[in-house]
Amino acid sequence: MTTYEAVIGLETHIQLNTNTKIFCSCKADSWGAEANSNVCPVCTGLPGVLPVFNAAVAEKGVILAHAMHADVQNVSIFDRKNYFYPDLPKGYQISQFFKPIALGGYLDVPIPAEGDNEAYSRKVGINRLHLEEDAGKSKHAYGKMQVDFNRCGVPLVEMVTEPDIRTAKEASQYLTRLRQLLRWLGISEADMEKGHLRCDANVSIREKGSNVLNTKTEIKNVNSIAAVEEAIVKEIARQIKLAEKGEEVRPWTLEWDDDAGELRKMRSKETAADYRYFQEPDLLEVKLSDKEIANMLKDFPEMPLERCQRFEAEYELPTYDAEVLTADRVLSEYFETAIKAYGGDAKKVSNWVMNDISRMMNDEGISAEQLKLTPQGLADMLKMLDEKKINQSTAKSVLRKVQESGKTPEQVVKEEGLGLVSDDSAIRTVCEKLIADNPKEVESYRAGKDSLIGWFVGQVMREMRGKADPGVAREVLQELLQG
Ligand code: ADP
Ligand code: ZN
Numbered sequence: 001m002t003t004y005e006a007v008i009g010l011e012t013h014i015q016l017n018t019n020t021k022i023f024c025s026c027k028a029d030s031w032g033a034e035a036n037s038n039v040c041p042v043c044t045g046l047p048g049v050l051p052v053f054n055a056a057v058a059e060k061g062v063i064l065a066h067a068m069h070a071d072v073q074n075v076s077i078f079d080r081k082n083y084f085y086p087d088l089p090k091g092y093q094i095s096q097f098f099k100p101i102a103l104g105g106y107l108d109v110p111i112p113a114e115g116d117n118e119a120y121s122r123k124v125g126i127n128r129l130h131l132e133e134d135a136g137k138s139k140h141a142y143g144k145m146q147v148d149f150n151r152c153g154v155p156l157v158e159m160v161t162e163p164d165i166r167t168a169k170e171a172s173q174y175l176t177r178l179r180q181l182l183r184w185l186g187i188s189e190a191d192m193e194k195g196h197l198r199c200d201a202n203v204s205i206r207e208k209g210s211n212v213l214n215t216k217t218e219i220k221n222v223n224s225i226a227a228v229e230e231a232i233v234k235e236i237a238r239q240i241k242l243a244e245k246g247e248e249v250r251p252w253t254l255e256w257d258d259d260a261g262e263l264r265k266m267r268s269k270e271t272a273a274d275y276r277y278f279q280e281p282d283l284l285e286v287k288l289s290d291k292e293i294a295n296m297l298k299d300f301p302e303m304p305l306e307r308c309q310r311f312e313a314e315y316e317l318p319t320y321d322a323e324v325l326t327a328d329r330v331l332s333e334y335f336e337t338a339i340k341a342y343g344g345d346a347k348k349v350s351n352w353v354m355n356d357i358s359r360m361m362n363d364e365g366i367s368a369e370q371l372k373l374t375p376q377g378l379a380d381m382l383k384m385l386d387e388k389k390i391n392q393s394t395a396k397s398v399l400r401k402v403q404e405s406g407k408t409p410e411q412v413v414k415e416e417g418l419g420l421v422s423d424d425s426a427i428r429t430v431c432e433k434l435i436a437d438n439p440k441e442v443e444s445y446r447a448g449k450d451s452l453i454g455w456f457v458g459q460v461m462r463e464m465r466g467k468a469d470p471g472v473a474r475e476v477l478q479e480l481l482q483g
């Protein structure tokens with residue numbers, strides 16, 4: 001029996017988070033706005049208007065290209081891609097075809113271990129990145145087609161991979177890493193549900209070990225990373241079934257129906273010739289000197305994977321911790337600032353960030369930017385813990401109180417009297433009274449029931465509403481009980 005493998009290439013459309021659209025001064029993001037409320041003569045293509053290129057789009061495109069190790073071009077050109085569809089009022093889309101902004105590159109995608117399969121890394125080649133404008137949106141309602149032009153002219157980067165992806169899982173991991181990277185770089189919200197990140201998947205199969213590229217299909221209209229994975233799994237299965245029956249795969253464009261969880265044939269594939277591409281006469285070339293490119297990249301950050309590996313090495317953190325902490329750039333910076341301010345055990349800081357702080361962020365629905373507890377505040381709180389000025393459960397409640405009040409941990413502890421009493425005499429008074437009131441327990445303890453010390457410490461803690469230093473309480477009790 002033949003063993004097959006899948007060959008997959010992804011075309012992603014990434015919405016850049018610039019303030020304005022790519023060729024006019026309409027706002028770029030109009031998520032949730034009333035239909036056709038964010039348009040002008042340029043983005044709706046009225047006759048006689050001229051597009052003006054938004055330089056911020058080039059800058060974000062260059063940053064993305066650099067992150068993908070692509071070769072940024074000193075000269076790129078806009079072309080018209082001609083086709084008719086009601087959501088495209090100009091009758092063409094301004095895109096790049098002959099000379100895109102960047103060529104080549106790759107993304108290293110870690111694939112986690114699963115079942116018997118060990119973890120590995122898939123290097124996904126990038127063919128090209130080009131800049132383009134988005135088209136509008138259309139839908140059918142009440143037996144009519146309705147169009148909304150708000151999205152016309154929204155800046156996109158289209159990024160096309162080489163057919164290097166072999167499984168549905170690799171495809172979803174590629175998208176997960178890409179989404180992380182886009183947010184890390186601050187160039188896109190990268191929210192698939194909002195269409196900020198869209199993905200078409202090209203799928204074919206071949207005999208395992210062969211190098212041929214067989215006829216592929218293209219899957220469109222997938223709105224989540226999980227759906228991309230599911231759609232690819234189904235398409236691979238469909239193609240293998242065809243092959244086993246001796247039938248051919250036709251070069252179809254398939255549409256994913258998320259509600260039904262199935263693929264439908266949309267149309268037969270267009271070819272480049274159908275679009276009659278030609279250079280956009282109303283726009284200049286995009287010229288970027290090496291110096292301008294370098295300037296756009298001057299604040300380019302450390303990348304998530306590098307930071308993850310550095311955290312493991314520099315702070316001796318488990319891989320799992322380093323991955324969680326670097327899933328989000330702000331969180332990774334939060335951790336690193338806190339550990340520098342604290343100067344103690346990095347694992348302790350990591351535990352607090354990954355457990356209590358993350359839990360609080362989840363409960364309150366806030367992101368790392370919205371934390372009122374500053375990294376310095378966390379460091380101060382950990383020092384109070386180390387110095388036994390507060391105990392573990394107080395620290396947990398202080399976290400939330402800081403978030404509610406915006407006060408520092410010290411202020412909260414002081415104002416609410418949450419500090420631990422390690423003052424011997426106060427604890428001693430409580431212990432003496434406890435011993436006097438409980439002659440039976442004292443007798444059992446003295447007769448050899450050592451474990452009762454825990455009960456005594458517990459009583460002291462209760463009496464002092466958790467604020468006694470349990471270590472001090474134990475020592476004092478032992479001394480008095482020996483008596
Ligand atoms: P087309 O001209 O049909 O749009 P492209 O060469 O532009 O094809 O490639 C589009 C995407 O399809 C790319 O991501 C590419 O890697 C992928 N691709 C190309 N050939 C195949 C194939 N035989 N099987 C799967 N994916 C492929
Ligand atoms: Zn406009």
Ligand code: MG
Nearest residue numbers: 011160271272
């Ligand atoms: Mg193509």
